Amino acid sequence: MSNKTKASITDMLRASNLSITDTRVKILELFIDSNGALEHSSFEKLAGHSFDRVTVYRTLQTFLDKGIIHSIPTTDTSIRYALCKSDCSEHDHHDHHIHFKCEECGNTICLDETTVPEIQLPKGYAAHNIDVVVSGVCKECK
Amino acid sequence: MSNKTKASITDMLRASNLSITDTRVKILELFIDSNGALEHSSFEKLAGHSFDRVTVYRTLQTFLDKGIIHSIPTTDTSIRYALCKSDCSEHDHHDHHIHFKCEECGNTICLDETTVPEIQLPKGYAAHNIDVVVSGVCKECK
């Protein structure tokens, strides 16, 4: 990872009023490198057990609270997270893109260009957030 | 629950080549009565600990395999299940409706009348299934 990216990571943390620690920098690096969604166990594997499990949980929770990452619904018991785009903040959080889970490689990625369509709910329902998860085969595995 | 519904439950099981057992009948009753999505812990509560945990897990897995129920993505660690409509089968499974999770009462329901809109994926991606989960406030809690 280039120094330039490392510098932007510290900027990200500072912008959210978070102190710069090894764990936080490393986890953000993993998110940037992976270019997709990661679950908790991925960090333990990718970071080579250099961090305590609890630290990873707390770091992810902190990032969630600050709007740095968002969670992605799954039909299994793990929770997946991905980096938010720059237009998300602590108090105005939104995912306007859809998620794609590849059945071949198992990766989940954010399709940032693809917007969530309008959905007409029955009378009496108020929507705050819409999650769309498409499963299938990605362009790498095709 | 009426005898008529009980009869249709045994028909459902027979149609999927499943033997009729107390556990399976009771779990299907709970699905029908709840009219929404249930997670594993719900069965233990609703059924009053009359079944072993393992039996409930295995029963749900069997129903999933046979296309009797489907799983609903969540951003927590529990897996939610709901009854499939009659046009699902073991080999042709599909959810063409959207799911609504109420932030007030916590219930997740299937909006069967509301269809999933067309989604234009980037080139190279093939979609097999689309899950849409809308969160907000349901008409009961409004």
Place this chain on the structure above:
DNA sequence: TATGTTTATGCAGCAGTGTTGCGTAAATAA
């Protein structure tokens, strides 16, 4: 650069969730 304060980390331990193996009990087929 040194120092005090705040914040994050690591460890131990706990609770909840889901799985596997195996002997027994129940359901179906004959």
Place this chain on the structure above:
DNA sequence: TTATTTACGCAACACTGCTGCATAAACATA
């Protein structure tokens, strides 16, 4: 009614996520 197949219940285990507390690191201030 009996034989065979299938499901159930128990014990034990692995994995995931959380809390409390002592220690270590990061930051702000001088």
